[in-house]
Each structure stands twice: as structure tokens, then as C-alpha cells.
Amino acid sequence: MSYFDAASSVPLHPVATQALHAALDEGWADPARVYREGRRARLLLDAAREAAAEAVGCRPDELSFTSSGTAALHRGVAGALAGRRRAGRGLVVSAVEHSAVLHAAAAHEAAGGTVTEVGVDRLGRVSPAAYAQVLGADTALAVLQSANHEVGTLQPVAEVADLCADRGVPLLVDAAQSLAWGPAALDAGARWSLLAGSAHKWGGPAGVGLLAVRKGVRFAAPGPADERESGRAPGFENIPAIVAAAASLRAVRAQAAAEGARLRTLVDRIRTEVPRLVPDAEVVGDPEHRLPHLVTFSCLYVDGEALLHGLDRAGFSVSSGSSCTSSTLMPSHVLRAMGVLSEGNVRVSLPPGTPGADVERFLAVLPGVVAEVRAQLGAPGGESAPAPAARAAPEGPAVVIDALGRRCPVPVIELAKALGGVPVGATLSVLSDDEAAKLDIPAWCGMRGQEYVGAQPSAKGGTAFTVRRLS
Amino acid sequence: MSYFDAASSVPLHPVATQALHAALDEGWADPARVYREGRRARLLLDAAREAAAEAVGCRPDELSFTSSGTAALHRGVAGALAGRRRAGRGLVVSAVEHSAVLHAAAAHEAAGGTVTEVGVDRLGRVSPAAYAQVLGADTALAVLQSANHEVGTLQPVAEVADLCADRGVPLLVDAAQSLAWGPAALDAGARWSLLAGSAHKWGGPAGVGLLAVRKGVRFAAPGPADERESGRAPGFENIPAIVAAAASLRAVRAQAAAEGARLRTLVDRIRTEVPRLVPDAEVVGDPEHRLPHLVTFSCLYVDGEALLHGLDRAGFSVSSGSSCTSSTLMPSHVLRAMGVLSEGNVRVSLPPGTPGADVERFLAVLPGVVAEVRAQLGAPGGESAPAPAARAAPEGPAVVIDALGRRCPVPVIELAKALGGVPVGATLSVLSDDEAAKLDIPAWCGMRGQEYVGAQPSAKGGTAFTVRRLS
Incomplete structure (x- = not known):
């Protein structure tokens, strides 16, 4: 472990x-x-x-x-x-x-x-x-x-x-x-x-x-x-x-300088390698002015709780600020205040003495665990993706995705899958009552180079998040 | 110890x-x-x-x-x-x-x-x-x-x-x-x-x-x-x-019944022997309906703090509710509520496993430690007792003892020494600004069969406690 x-x-x-x-x-x-x-x-x-x-x-x-x-x-x-x-x-x-x-x-x-x-x-x-x-x-x-x-x-x-x-x-x-x-x-x-x-x-x-x-x-x-x-x-x-x-x-304290420097290089490895090894992952937090032993990243189209369980089964104990890991079903207030992606969130904080080999093993295991969770969810790029529940709307956005009652990361997955079906320049709306959507839909747009148009209350309940396809 | x-x-x-x-x-x-x-x-x-x-x-x-x-x-x-x-x-x-x-x-x-x-x-x-x-x-x-x-x-x-x-x-x-x-x-x-x-x-x-x-x-x-x-x-x-x-x-809990019964007999020894071995000592608290391991007694003419130190030197760690052992210089609120003597107060509470021999050793040592503290204070019956600072008053009590500024147990010691000098049936007043006097002067009267007449504010400051000699 x-x-x-x-x-x-x-x-x-x-x-x-x-x-x-x-x-x-x-x-x-x-x-x-x-x-x-x-x-x-x-x-x-x-x-x-x-x-x-x-x-x-x-x-x-x-x-x-x-x-x-x-x-x-x-x-x-x-x-x-x-x-x-x-x-x-x-x-x-x-x-x-x-x-x-x-x-x-x-x-x-x-x-x-x-x-x-x-x-x-x-x-x-x-x-x-x-x-x-x-x-x-x-x-x-x-x-x-x-x-x-x-x-x-x-x-x-x-x-x-x-x-x-x-x-x-x-x-x-x-x-x-x-x-x-x-x-x-x-x-x-x-x-x-x-x-x-x-x-x-x-x-x-x-x-x-x-x-x-x-x-x-x-x-x-x-x-x-x-x-x-x-x-x-x-x-x-x-x-x-x-x-x-x-x-x-x-x-x-007597070991802090030396051990801090050593852990800093291990954390730097994670900061560099996670975005390289895991598609659609974002490392958050200050890259320089930071604690030596701690790094946090989020992965699109991933259920944080499933990710924690997968990593636990693989022998890694980490925590998460994703909404699904919280009793309130709210993303961490820190991630919300930063305005960064909260889905598939993982915090790694290395205790003093962590062997470098453990970090390498983590980097070796992580991509597979993420891929497995994505596959189970039918995420874009994963296997067995179901057809999106999209329908044309007579006015307003070209497509409205009804993700009411679905939890993070499903609304973002549905958005990602459906946006390919709208013309460049057209808009799409996702109806969601999931707290994480407020954070993750704009974050997804930022990461994927799409335009986040805005959010407004939906007549069907929840919020309609509108996105314009730019590419 | x-x-x-x-x-x-x-x-x-x-x-x-x-x-x-x-x-x-x-x-x-x-x-x-x-x-x-x-x-x-x-x-x-x-x-x-x-x-x-x-x-x-x-x-x-x-x-x-x-x-x-x-x-x-x-x-x-x-x-x-x-x-x-x-x-x-x-x-x-x-x-x-x-x-x-x-x-x-x-x-x-x-x-x-x-x-x-x-x-x-x-x-x-x-x-x-x-x-x-x-x-x-x-x-x-x-x-x-x-x-x-x-x-x-x-x-x-x-x-x-x-x-x-x-x-x-x-x-x-x-x-x-x-x-x-x-x-x-x-x-x-x-x-x-x-x-x-x-x-x-x-x-x-x-x-x-x-x-x-x-x-x-x-x-x-x-x-x-x-x-x-x-x-x-x-x-x-x-x-x-x-x-x-x-x-x-x-x-x-598994040992409570047996150990409780054993300690109860040790505490009974203390309850019986202390008044027999130590003159002018009073055991307080319910003799029957009580915790098995705990007993409290008070000794007239004794400074509680000196008694604790004496017992500590003799190898016994006990606590006290006497005013001199408190940061507020007030006798314990428990002893006050009970209206019992607070000077020279000792609480003995035996941890599970206390050997009976330790209790016997305590009973062997206690009388000497009390006598030593009393002798140092010039208590009645002790050595080197100085003459009491008594003077005749033209009206009211036959004798007024000025114990202002003196701490427990001095006011009671002065009272005890001076009362022998007034005729049976006459009264004596002790002026005191010590919090313990309120408790200990009435308690002393009860223990010595003298009449506690009452207390009133003194013109010189503090309180005048009046006692009538009955025997």
C-alpha cells in the first residue's frame, strides 16, 4: 500500500x-x-x-x-x-x-x-x-x-x-x-x-x-x-x-529542507507526467509557490469516487474534492473558488519518506484506472459509449441535452458527446441540477477550446448551461 | 511513592x-x-x-x-x-x-x-x-x-x-x-x-x-x-x-466489584483510624453510600498546603480542598456547600491495585506529619506556641482577636488559644478577612462543643466572628 x-x-x-x-x-x-x-x-x-x-x-x-x-x-x-x-x-x-x-x-x-x-x-x-x-x-x-x-x-x-x-x-x-x-x-x-x-x-x-x-x-x-x-x-x-x-x-523540522526538496521533485514528476499520461487531465494549484509534497489534478469524464476506489484497489490512498466524494454532493469549496474542473479530482500528498518508486508505480497505474472508469461511464474515447440523449429544439440552442437527475461527471460526458453533433458556431444547452456542473461545464469549455455562453434557470428545473461549438 | x-x-x-x-x-x-x-x-x-x-x-x-x-x-x-x-x-x-x-x-x-x-x-x-x-x-x-x-x-x-x-x-x-x-x-x-x-x-x-x-x-x-x-x-x-x-x-469494569470491595475495606481503615490517630481530625462525606476508593478528612490547626508538602516528602501524593491550596484562596466549593471544616483538608483516593501495606504506612506517617505542621504553626497542643494577640474590649465580646491579614488556619488557631482565657459563658470575637474562616470557625465550634454566635462586618475590615465559651 x-x-x-x-x-x-x-x-x-x-x-x-x-x-x-x-x-x-x-x-x-x-x-x-x-x-x-x-x-x-x-x-x-x-x-x-x-x-x-x-x-x-x-x-x-x-x-x-x-x-x-x-x-x-x-x-x-x-x-x-x-x-x-x-x-x-x-x-x-x-x-x-x-x-x-x-x-x-x-x-x-x-x-x-x-x-x-x-x-x-x-x-x-x-x-x-x-x-x-x-x-x-x-x-x-x-x-x-x-x-x-x-x-x-x-x-x-x-x-x-x-x-x-x-x-x-x-x-x-x-x-x-x-x-x-x-x-x-x-x-x-x-x-x-x-x-x-x-x-x-x-x-x-x-x-x-x-x-x-x-x-x-x-x-x-x-x-x-x-x-x-x-x-x-x-x-x-x-x-x-x-x-x-x-x-x-x-x-x-530537522529534515524539512532535505525531505521537502526530495518530495518536490517527486511532485514535479506527477505534475509533468499526469497531463502527458492521462488524456484530458488538468493539474491545478500554483506550480512553483506551493507545498513541497502536494499536488492536485482533475480528469474529465471521470467519477471521482470511482477513481478513488480504483486507486485504492491498486494500492493507493488519495483523497478527492469531487462532488461525488462529498456528503453534500458539492464540489470542494476550494476548487469552486478557483473555478477549476472538479470532476475526477485527485489530491496526492506524499508523507515524508515516500519512496520515489511508489510515485513511479502510481504514474504507471493511474492511466489504466482512469481509462477503466471512463469506459464504465461511456465517456468520449471510452468503450461502449451510448448514444447521447439529444433532441432538436425549435428555438434557441440547436440541441438541448437533458441531464437532470444525473450526477457528475455525466452532464459533462453528455455535453462532450453531443457537441460533435452540432455545427461549428451553433450552441447546445445542457440541463443539469448537479452542483458540479456549474464548475465543470465552464472548465470543460476552457480545456476544450469551446465557448461557454452562460447559465440560466431552466423551466424544466435545474439550470440550462449553454455552450457554443468553436471547433 | x-x-x-x-x-x-x-x-x-x-x-x-x-x-x-x-x-x-x-x-x-x-x-x-x-x-x-x-x-x-x-x-x-x-x-x-x-x-x-x-x-x-x-x-x-x-x-x-x-x-x-x-x-x-x-x-x-x-x-x-x-x-x-x-x-x-x-x-x-x-x-x-x-x-x-x-x-x-x-x-x-x-x-x-x-x-x-x-x-x-x-x-x-x-x-x-x-x-x-x-x-x-x-x-x-x-x-x-x-x-x-x-x-x-x-x-x-x-x-x-x-x-x-x-x-x-x-x-x-x-x-x-x-x-x-x-x-x-x-x-x-x-x-x-x-x-x-x-x-x-x-x-x-x-x-x-x-x-x-x-x-x-x-x-x-x-x-x-x-x-x-x-x-x-x-x-x-x-x-x-x-x-x-x-x-x-x-x-x-471486569474487576470493579472485587477491587471496589477490597478498596472499600482500606478506606474504612482510614475512616476509622484517622480520628483515632490524629487529634482534632474530622472525616467528611457519607460513610456508607459512597465511592469505594475515596475518603476525605480535615485536621484542625493545620495548613493544608504544608500538610500536602509534608505528605509528599513522606512519599504520599494526595490532594486538598483547603483554601491555601487553591489559586483563589477559597476553600473548595464542595466543603463550603457541606458546611464542614476546610483547614488541613486531605482527599485520599486509592487507584485500583493499591496495596493494603501502603495504606498502613500512610496511617503510620500521617500523625507525625500533622503534628509537625501544627508545631510549626504554634497550634494548641503543639510546641513553641506564642502568646495569643488578645486584648480586652470595653464593650461587647470579652476578647477581640485581630487576625486580619492572616491566612487559614491561623485565625482558628488564635481562636482556640484565646478561648481558654475567657470565662465560661463569655464571648470572644475573631476579626478575619480569610475566606476559610467563614467555614472553619463555625466548624471548629461544632467540633469543640462551643457556641458559634454569628458573624458581622467589622469596622476594622473583614468580618468579626463571635464565639461563646460553653466549656
Whole structure:
């Protein structure tokens, strides 16, 4: 098996395993107690905090351990907003933040606050100018990820932090995807006010997040009071896991430059080879300014879920932002914000230590798996393609394809098959009630050099997407 | 070293250690993913949920794992209150709940809700009749612990649950101290609506709590949305720790009856011997209807912090509810609610497996440690007692002792030394601004057969506590 979903979670680093075992014996007592088991636990906790603070680039007394990265983000957003309530109730986030940030933003909005989303370009990158534009007098907090978790694009954290600092707005950086990679992926020296991270993303155990709040940043912890972790993270400290998290952070950081460079070349192989080996595939995300270990691509006429299952059977564990792999049947909000193809989407994120041979094997296997899924769907170029369900319309588009009730990637497949039947210069409409169509039909047009005319509500339900054949 | 603070935390059970190590290898991936590492993690999580649900006495789909017992209580209280918001905003708690519940109640009050505290008797027990009295039409939730964490008294959970059920009010049971002991300490079959627990209290790892919400109980999870754990506990599941927690719960339950009976006899030894071996000591809490492993006593004329340090040096780790051991310089709210002596307070809670010889050694060491602390303080009966700072007053009490600025147990020591100097039938006042005096001066009078006349604000600051010498 090759596990290629490091951005979701990585196995425990050997250093973490070792530290955890030792700390289970030494760190199980309450660090608030004065007896020796308590003092021993406190020493372990203090040492872990120092190590983690050094890796993060803050003072130990600025850093609290939370119960997860999600908790760090939820509490960081709520605490900073509450601390700045007098300044205003405005929250600024990028459109491609992790769902934990977007959920915190939704909760803020539900409680009467305002949320402004800053869009991204087709590479998934926010523009500092766009941030500058929306920072207002009532902005209490801005949030920006250090790097995108789905496409790997690094964000201009230092520039946005400067803009925020100049306007007196605290910036919370979601560094979940970057802490393992250190300064290169973290915009070291950026003037952030709060920073959040998650240990199981860097080889630490689950159950540990971290939240750094710079001295001087106004912060009012949400929820019931609790004396643990400077009042910022309630509940009995999970010291063995915290010790293991800090130890593994140091260990991965020590290897980050070398291992990052090695994985970068493997990812470059994927970025180059996938479009060459797989017809109608698009690699998304910034090709240069990106995380070293992560690459995302999408494949036309492919059902993402079937692709994941096919790759799983072939021994590869990857994730996908396709709508069919989501419980909401919506394509990933990141791909939507970027306006890129979402069907047949695959995210590959290589854990440290991934052998180059595994990547070569992936490249050897992928084209066959994609072809098989396409064949099953009757995709253009695949086998056993059924005749398209097209009919002539008396007015408007030459052809209307009724794909109502059909899920991604069927509407795009039907479009591709039918467009060959209309004259160059004529239009065709696809009726679809699938969320992915909004994203994938324009993306298909871009990839195939056809004109995307637009979308409008259809009298039959769903949306009519109109495309003009250009070639 | 003998660690006698199981009510705070216990070391990892060997079964938990074993389960944790195995699950670290198998359960690190995201259980929401479809690839094999994710499916393996999901299987482990499902099996742990079934095991824990069986031990708790609920259905697996009623049980969520949280990041701590505190989180279970915070989220349980907030979620049940929000779910019942239409019914009203009244919250009923006992006065001796864990601080996590009282903090959740304070947060509810700060947000405009109402909180009613039900008092306890001198044994620390609530009366079902008192609960019945305060359950009103606008009561959204009632909370009651299964057993008190400081004095071990079992609460009448089944009776209170019936009262609540009859009135349609959900009851949340804080079972943190009881889950290890099973039905005997849990009022098995009680008609609770919600139940919370904490794994590190039963030999599981830190970082795992559990929250059970019975089907049909209205519940609206607080804070930002998150799809994990039925939406009730946000953040990536800590599966290795959850697996270890469930395994250790089964293991301790299998031994609970036998080990409970054995520890009960050890605790009985302490309950009998401490008052015999240590002059002016009082054992508090219910002597019969109690947790098997826990006993609390207080010693007159003793500084709790010095006593903890003395016992620590002698090799015993215990905790205390004395004011001097608290960051707020307040005696424990449990001892205050019971109206019992708080000075020189010691809680002994024996972890499973405690050898009887350790308890005997504790009983052998305790009298000397208490005597030493008393001697250092110049307590009555100790050595080098300084003359009391008493002076005659022209009117009112025969003698006024100025103990302003002096901390527990000094005001009581001064009182005890000075009372011998006033005639039988005459009164004496102690001026004190120490929070513990409110509790300890009346308690001292009760223990020594003197009359506690009352307290009133003093012109010199603090409070004047008046005592009449009866013998």
C-alpha cells in the first residue's frame, strides 16, 4: 500500500512514538498538582511548550495546546473576535480556508457578525490587494491559511500580515499544512497575531492542536471558564500526546529542507507526467509557490469516487474534492473558488519518506484506472459509449441535452458527446441540477477550446448551461 | 511513592497501554476516508464506541467521544440548554458539581440564562425533594453528579432522574467519578438523558471524554458546525486514545466489584483510624453510600498546603480542598456547600491495585506529619506556641482577636488559644478577612462543643466572628 494522503493525516513519526511511550509513564498526572507526579508532568508540559514555541516562532507563554487543530481554529477565531468586539464585528477570511475556519465564520455570522470572503485566482492564491480592499474600520479579525490544504498553493502571508498590522487588525494564520515544512512554507517572520496548527498533520498524535496568541493581542476565550492552558483551552492537558507532538515537530523540522526538496521533485514528476499520461487531465494549484509534497489534478469524464476506489484497489490512498466524494454532493469549496474542473479530482500528498518508486508505480497505474472508469461511464474515447440523449429544439440552442437527475461527471460526458453533433458556431444547452456542473461545464469549455455562453434557470428545473461549438 | 489521588487522574491501565500501541499503528488515518487506512480506522472507532456504549448503558449511536471530560460537560450542558431553549432558560445544578459544570452554568448565566443551585446536607448529598422543588416550567436542564469527586458521596441519581423524567426535564449525569466502578456507583438503570465521563479517571489516556445523549433528547451542539462524532464533538477523532479508553473501561469494569470491595475495606481503615490517630481530625462525606476508593478528612490547626508538602516528602501524593491550596484562596466549593471544616483538608483516593501495606504506612506517617505542621504553626497542643494577640474590649465580646491579614488556619488557631482565657459563658470575637474562616470557625465550634454566635462586618475590615465559651 502507498498512502498518499498526508494532508489529511500522517502516521505517527517514530520519534513521536518513542516520546509518547516515555511520557505515558511520566506524564499522566495532573500538572496543576504539587506532588511529585504532578511536578513531573508539569516539567514535561513546560519543555514541550518551549520546543513547540521555538518551532512556531513565538514565546512559550504565547502558545497553548488545544485538543485538535479544529479546536485551535474554532477557539482562535471566536476568542480573537470576542476580544476585539469593541472594534467591530467584521471577520475577513479567504474563500479557500479550511472548513473549520469557514464553520467558525458561519457561527459568527449566525450570531450577528459579518463575514467577508476574499476570492482567489485560478491558482488558489489570494491577492494582498484584495485583502487590503476589504479590511475596514469594523474588521475585528482577518484569517489566512499559510498554504492551501487541497491544492498546495502558498498564500502571501507576510504581505497580508503587514497590511493587517498597518491597519491594526489581528491576523490569524492557519498553519496546519505548513508547520511540518518550516520557514519555507510558513513565511517566517510574518507579523501574524494568532497562529493555529494540528499535530497529526506533522507526524504527532491526534488530539493535539496548538494556538499561539501574540502578547498584546486582545483575546477573550469562548465558552465556560477553565484555568488550563492560560484559560485558552479547557480540559485536562493531554501531556503524553503533547510531548510526542512537540518531539515530532522538532524531528520533522530537522529534515524539512532535505525531505521537502526530495518530495518536490517527486511532485514535479506527477505534475509533468499526469497531463502527458492521462488524456484530458488538468493539474491545478500554483506550480512553483506551493507545498513541497502536494499536488492536485482533475480528469474529465471521470467519477471521482470511482477513481478513488480504483486507486485504492491498486494500492493507493488519495483523497478527492469531487462532488461525488462529498456528503453534500458539492464540489470542494476550494476548487469552486478557483473555478477549476472538479470532476475526477485527485489530491496526492506524499508523507515524508515516500519512496520515489511508489510515485513511479502510481504514474504507471493511474492511466489504466482512469481509462477503466471512463469506459464504465461511456465517456468520449471510452468503450461502449451510448448514444447521447439529444433532441432538436425549435428555438434557441440547436440541441438541448437533458441531464437532470444525473450526477457528475455525466452532464459533462453528455455535453462532450453531443457537441460533435452540432455545427461549428451553433450552441447546445445542457440541463443539469448537479452542483458540479456549474464548475465543470465552464472548465470543460476552457480545456476544450469551446465557448461557454452562460447559465440560466431552466423551466424544466435545474439550470440550462449553454455552450457554443468553436471547433 | 504512593499515589493516592486517583480521583484526579490515574496512570494508564496496562490494557490501555497495549491497546494504544496497537491502535497507533492501525488507527491514525481519517475514519471519514474511503481508502483502506481510513476504513481500518473507522472499524476501530466503531468497535470502541460499541464497547463504551455497553459499559455506559446506552446505544452506540447515542455516544460521542469528546476531547476531555470537561469538553463533554461543557458541550453537554450547552447543547442540551440550546436544544431546549423553547422550553425555557432555567438550569438546575447541585452546589457540589465539578467546577466544569459550575463554569458551564456561569457561562449560561452570563448569556442571560438562570441557574438554580440545589444545596446538600453535611454529608454532601442532595435531597431529591430539594430538586423537585426547584424544577420549574422553564427548567431546560438539570445536572447531577453520580458521586462527588471531593468527598465520595453517592448522589440519588435514580430518584432525581425519575423526578426529572416525570416533569419532562432532561437530566445530565456527570459520571466522571463513577464509570470505573460500574452499576454500584452509577445507579444503573437511572432514566438519565445525558451522561458525561472522562477516560483518564478510569485508566484510559487523557484526551478522551464521552458524552451520551439519549435518542429523543433535544440537543443543539454549541459552537461551529463539524461533521465528526454526530456533530457533537468537533475535531479529528483521536482514535488510538479512544480505543485505549474503551479497552480500559472494559478491563476496570471486569474487576470493579472485587477491587471496589477490597478498596472499600482500606478506606474504612482510614475512616476509622484517622480520628483515632490524629487529634482534632474530622472525616467528611457519607460513610456508607459512597465511592469505594475515596475518603476525605480535615485536621484542625493545620495548613493544608504544608500538610500536602509534608505528605509528599513522606512519599504520599494526595490532594486538598483547603483554601491555601487553591489559586483563589477559597476553600473548595464542595466543603463550603457541606458546611464542614476546610483547614488541613486531605482527599485520599486509592487507584485500583493499591496495596493494603501502603495504606498502613500512610496511617503510620500521617500523625507525625500533622503534628509537625501544627508545631510549626504554634497550634494548641503543639510546641513553641506564642502568646495569643488578645486584648480586652470595653464593650461587647470579652476578647477581640485581630487576625486580619492572616491566612487559614491561623485565625482558628488564635481562636482556640484565646478561648481558654475567657470565662465560661463569655464571648470572644475573631476579626478575619480569610475566606476559610467563614467555614472553619463555625466548624471548629461544632467540633469543640462551643457556641458559634454569628458573624458581622467589622469596622476594622473583614468580618468579626463571635464565639461563646460553653466549656
